Amino acid sequence: MTLTPNQRLTPRFLESLIVLFGLAACNQNISSHGKSYGGPTEAYVRLPSSLVTDKFVDASGFIQDHIHSEHYAFGYLQKAVLDKLPQTQQQLITELNNYEWTHFPHDLNTLRRLPDTETTGDYEEFHDFAAMTADLEQTATRFPEITYLEPGGLSVQGRELWLMKISAHAQRNDQRPKILLIANMHGDETVGRELMLYLIRMLTQGYQHDERITRLVNAAQIFIMPSMNPDGFELGQRYNARDVDLNRNFPDFVSDPHDTPANRAPETQAIMALHASHHFIMALNFHGGEVCFNVPWDTKSNARKSERFGDDGLLRNIGRQYADLNATMRVNHSGSFDHGLTYGYEWYRVKGGMQDWSIFYRESTHATVELSHVKWPSAAHLPRLWDENREGIIRYMEQALVGMHLHVVDRSGATLHQVNVRSSGHDRSSGNERTIHYASGVVHRPSLTQMQTLEISAPGYKSETLNISPWQFTGSNYRELVLSKD
Numbered sequence: 343m344t345l346t347p348n349q350r351l352t353p354r355f356l357e358s359l360i361v362l363f364g365l366a367a368c369n370q371n372i373s374s375h376g377k378s379y380g381g382p383t384e385a386y387v388r389l390p391s392s393l394v395t396d397k398f399v400d401a402s403g404f405i406q407d408h409i410h411s412e413h414y415a416f417g418y419l420q421k422a423v424l425d426k427l428p429q430t431q432q433q434l435i436t437e438l439n440n441y442e443w444t445h446f447p448h449d450l451n452t453l454r455r456l457p458d459t460e461t462t463g464d465y466e467e468f469h470d471f472a473a474m475t476a477d478l479e480q481t482a483t484r485f486p487e488i489t490y491l492e493p494g495g496l497s498v499q500g501r502e503l504w505l506m507k508i509s510a511h512a513q514r515n516d517q518r519p520k521i522l523l524i525a526n527m528h529g530d531e532t533v534g535r536e537l538m539l540y541l542i543r544m545l546t547q548g549y550q551h552d553e554r555i556t557r558l559v560n561a562a563q564i565f566i567m568p569s570m571n572p573d574g575f576e577l578g579q580r581y582n583a584r585d586v587d588l589n590r591n592f593p594d595f596v597s598d599p600h601d602t603p604a605n606r607a608p609e610t611q612a613i614m615a616l617h618a619s620h621h622f623i624m625a626l627n628f629h630g631g632e633v634c635f636n637v638p639w640d641t642k643s644n645a646r647k648s649e650r651f652g653d654d655g656l657l658r659n660i661g662r663q664y665a666d667l668n669a670t671m672r673v674n675h676s677g678s679f680d681h682g683l684t685y686g687y688e689w690y691r692v693k694g695g696m697q698d699w700s701i702f703y704r705e706s707t708h709a710t711v712e713l714s715h716v717k718w719p720s721a722a723h724l725p726r727l728w729d730e731n732r733e734g735i736i737r738y739m740e741q742a743l744v745g746m747h748l749h750v751v752d753r754s755g756a757t758l759h760q761v762n763v764r765s766s767g768h769d770r771s772s773g774n775e776r777t778i779h780y781a782s783g784v785v786h787r788p789s790l791t792q793m794q795t796l797e798i799s800a801p802g803y804k805s806e807t808l809n810i811s812p813w814q815f816t817g818s819n820y821r822e823l824v825l826s827k828d
């Protein structure tokens with residue numbers, strides 16, 4: 343029995359659950375659950391990791407949270423489900439005050455609140471929707487050449503999903519590599535939202551003053567969505583305003599292989615539409631509750647090398663770099679965590695996540711960063727969190743510019759379309775391959791290896807194999823590749 347991404351917990355589903363657990367019928371109406379802050383129908387709980395098997399998650403609808411310890415899992419469970427679990431299991435589960443746990447540090451073993459040491463220094467408060475909107479609009483007005491601010495969609499309650507594009511000639515949608523950064527898809531994981539505002543300031547104010555930033559803004563098209571779930575932020579909850587967990591709401595190539603926006607949350611549909619308009623070479627999304635760099639897959643095991651994401655070696659290398667640059671992340675070493683780096687599924691399974699969808703269905707290279715142990719810390723922590731992540735984020739974006747940048751044409755010099763690029767894996771031992779499809783004949787293929795073999799093909803043309811070394815893209819230094827007719 344599995345939950346589809348849109349199905350949280352219907353009475354019919356509960357009936358089947360009750361049958362599964364051999365329980366008496368439950369009279370409570372649980373077709374809609376409450377808000378995450380001590381809502382009437384949902385509990386925020388800690389339970390032993392050993393209890394959290396795939397079977398348990400499928401049967402109970404447990405939504406695991408990012409907070410992680412060697413012995414415990416944290417997350418959301420319907421109270422009706424909790425009440426009907428066998429006594430032996432109930433005794434192992436502790437209900438927690440979600441507000442407390444979202445805002446303050448705690449000892450994961452004793453459950454005691456810890457003193458918050460970081461309360462001094464200069465810092466800005468969090469931006470609510472109105473303040474975030476004003477901040478973005480001011481930036482767009484001040485830097486009209488290199489910014490383009492647009493609503494990337496609307497939330498359930500009608501808030502704009504602001505999308506700030508930063509690039510030289512930002513109004514022009516062209517062929518330079520596209521990078522996507524998304525934060526705050528879980529409404530109560532708020533650090534990423536603020537860091538995106540800091541990043542937007544750094545990129546705009548640093549342009550033509552800082553060499554690296556100028557290079558990046560000239561050569562790349564950077565799309566930043568500080569809040570994918572502005573309603574959740576205003577409501578102080580993980581879910582959107584219809585109580586949908588947006589990171590369980592995407593098509594899942596294992597459990598829900600229907601790549602259609604139909605019947606999904608408007609915020610999910612907005613991200614799907616965005617990917618239909620743009621092919622993002624590199625993408626990152628930011629969460630909170632843990633401090634780590636999470637690589638695909640989230641929905642299935644990564645134990646066998648042959649089953650891993652085709653760009654596993656590339657993403658793990660960049661993730662390693664990111665984690666090493668973050669003092670809190672690199673010491674996070676337990677369970678599935680290798681000094682801050684983890685495979686998604688090996689940490690905990692996520693069905694219907696955005697990362698896997700964007701990779702599998704939209705051929706992006708997408709990872710997930712967890713920024714802070716406390717999801718919604720005091721704003722006094724923000725300057726440190728920005729310091730810890732700034733360099734990692736810049737390097738991640740810079741990686742989109744290092745690789746092979748090809749302009750694929752026919753003998754007359756006309757740009758070809760529907761070009762496929764097959765590359766052998768970056769991690770030689772894995773033997774993984776990946777084919778990326780480019781709608782136009784302009785190819786950006788990030789690479790870290792000294793030499794890579796690419797096979798380039800287009801319908802009706804003879805394929806070409808190149809042994810090629812990566813180079814730094816500056817905005818126009820393409821290598822032309824001519825394909826001959828079949």
Ligand SMILES: [Zn+2]
Nearest residue numbers: 528531629630
């Ligand atoms: Zn999250």
